[in-house]
Structures are given as structure tokens and as C-alpha cells.
Amino acid sequence: MNINKRVSLLIAAFLAVSSLASCGDTSDQGGETTPSGDTTSAEVKEEYTFSKAYDGQEIRVLNCDDIxxxxxxxDTQETTGDALNDAQYNAVRKLESLMGIKWTETNVHLQNELPEMTTQLILSGDDEYEIIYQSNSQNYYQFADQGYFYNLLDYTEAQLDKDWWLDNFNSLMTVDGKLYAGLGYSHLCCVDSIGMLYFNQDMAESLNLDLPYDLVRNGTWTIDVLGTYCKAAANLNGDDSFTWKDDGSCVWGMSAASNAGAGWLHYFGEDIITNQNGKAVLTGGSTDRFYNACEKIASTIGAKDGSIYLGHYSGDDNPGSYINCFEAQRALFGCSEIAKANRMRNLDFMFGALPYPKLDEKQERYYEGLSFPASGVAIPVTCKDPVRSAIVGDAINYIYYKDVWPTFSEVTLKAKNLRNDDSIEMLGIILESAAPNLAEVYNIGSGYTDALSEKLRAGDSAVASLLASYKDAIEADLEKVNNQ
Structure with a gap:
């Protein structure tokens, strides 16, 4: 099977059939799988019955804006001639036609407006929205704990076990038999927000470095190898230090956000919190491998030799941001998400895509994270007809799965955003490797992860006592989550 066909299949079913079990590389919950059967989302055979019970009714939706x-x-609300935009627009119009409803979507800023509007809605008791697209982690547990949303598992009309929902993600987010936001194919951030490591292929070739694609394929793409590449790329280039200057010329090995740190544990299968039989459990810090991972992270992101630049994230276009550093060709690697390829497609140098590295060659698979813009269907408790919301939420995910995802995979991700067959193949591996970080989903031990990240950025891997100091608080968080 050729690369493009193989990746089409991977993208079409990227989470529904991939192993997205809770991380922990030494457990039996992981393991890669490959898509079963030679079908794409455009070839869905299953018949779907669209309810006409709500003919003439308006479905009011609160969602974040593109970010x-x-x-x-x-709902992109108008056609523009762009293939993806128009596929999204037509999907919503198709939903309206088949169900006889009117989809009215309000889009607001994810961080500055959506949480406040959600809180105001619930506290007012007003029935203003049938569906809210809730972030998989930002405020998720806070809102769930305060009873803002219905438990989706109580509404079988949302067919969460079907392919148009991201069942393996949702299963991991289900704790104590409750799921308050169901991730599905209707929110493209569920792919856009998956972590991906960019690299400047032209720069690598000028440094006579082997392109890392084969290392990924043969399972030897590790953090130590990444560190070797970063050291080879670091160059003062006439500057007096590795300190950002807008008019400077030094080159770093890798650029990353200034809050980088404990999140790297996820790439190594060493999540602090995992889902064990429907319960959130503290597993981080229980093995020597966890502390070995901390040592590797500290030596990588805490390096002072130009191996890494930790930049601000207040605006991608602003000089000194971690994205701008990579785009300005002042770093060999750039840490980000799949979505950044949307803005990088016009760069005048060849870039490639890679998964984040393993801890060591013994690690059986790669792991990628999912950032907070990935959002799912949630039904606010102020909604007077949650069954209707579940039915419509299911239908829009089905139509997106059938009609939008082929365009997203074939046109946007492959034809427009990625520049070579190697990167397209890497994308398939990245999609197979995506898994949620439950410590972020349920905001468990956030004080600990912040403190841990700070130590790791300082190059300090002596973290055993830190966990001990936060353990009681983490256990209290777990007690709340497991008994909602």
C-alpha cells in the first residue's frame, strides 16, 4: 500500500481505531494498532437515520472561534472557495436540510470569553444553548464538578461507541461512569491540537545531519538522539550569548514554549495520572523509569548551551515567540501542534514533521499529547431537552465524519500543509500515537505539575521530594474526581 493511501486510512479512523489507552509504557494498556479494513470515512456504509422530530426548531450552539x-x-457560515471551509459549511447545511432544523452557532474566544459565558449561562438558569463545545481540559473538571453539564452516558441518543465519535479518547476521559464532553469528528481541533515536532530540513542537510525519518521508522528516535541533533545545530553565529535579540543571529537546537516541562513525561508514557478501570489513579513517581525520564527532560529543556530556546507564546508572529524562532530559521526543531502547518505552508524553506521522541529504544511506541482547544459536545444543565441535544450532536459528528474528514485529510493536511511523503508518513504515526493527559483533563495536581515543570526547566531532576510534598493534595483531587 502506498504512503498516501496508508495515511488516508490512518487519518480517517485516527482515534476510533488507534490505541489511545492511558499512558504508562510499562503497563499493558498501550500498544499500537492499525486501522482495520480498507475503508475511508468517505466510504461509510452504515445507514444513518436523521430524526425529523425537531423540524422547524433552532439549535443554539456555543463554541470557541478559530484559534x-x-x-x-x-459552521463556517459562508463559502469562500476554500475546500475545507466549504466542506464544513455544506456539512451544517446538510444537517439543517436532513433534520429540518436551524443550526445557530455563536463563536467566542476560547480563553477570554467561553468559560465566563458558560458560567454566566449556568448561574442564570437561562435555557440559551442546546450544545456547548467544551474544551477537553480547560475548565473541564471545574465545570463538571459544579454540575454544569449532563452526563452524556445517560443519553444513548449520542451513539458514543460509533466511529464518528472518538471513543477511545472519551473512554479514557470517563471516570466514575461519567463523561461530560464527548469528543467527535465535528471539532477539527481534535486533530489540529495534537502535538507535532517540526524540523528545518534544509538546515539539517546543511549541517550534514541525517534526516530523522528513518530513526522514527526503526524506533530509535529517542530524546538522547534529539539532544545530539540540537547540540549540533546550536551556534552563536557572532552573538555574544544565547539570549534572544530581535536582530540577533544565533541559532538554537530547538524552540519550545516557556512553560514546557512536565508535559514531556506524556511523550515517554509516564503520565502522572492514568485511568485504571474507570478510576483516576496516581501512577507518576512509582517507578525508576519516571525519575529517569525527569533526568532526561531536565538535561534537555534545562540546557544552557544553546540546545533549546524557551520562548513566549503571546503571539506567534511576535519576535521572540517560540513559533517565530523556528519560522525565522533560528532553531532546527520547533515544538508545536499539527495546526501550525496551516500557517507554515508558505515558508520559504523545507520543513518536515516528526513525532516527539521516545525515552529510549525499549519504549514500545510513541505518544503525542492533545492541547486544550480540542473540544467535545457538552449539554448544559439549563437545556430543557437534552435528548434533542444528544440527537443533534450525534448527527453533526456523523456528517462531519462522512463529508468533512476526507477533505481535511486529503486536501488540508496532505496536499496543502505537509511538503513530502516522509512527513505524511510521520503524520500517520503521530495520529496513531495521540492520547489525552488525564492530569490536565481533570486538573489533578496542577500545582505539582507547575512546580515540577519549573524544576525541570532549571535543569533540576531531583524531584522525588516534590511529589511527596504534593501527594496529599493530589489524593484529595483524585477522591473528588472519582466520586463526582
């Missing part, structure tokens, strides 16, 4: 180069809107 961080990600496609967050469900």
Missing part, C-alpha cells in the same frame, strides 16, 4: 491556527468553528 492558534486551528479550525474550531463547526
Amino acid at each position: 492558534f491556527s486551528m479550525h474550531a468553528r463547526v
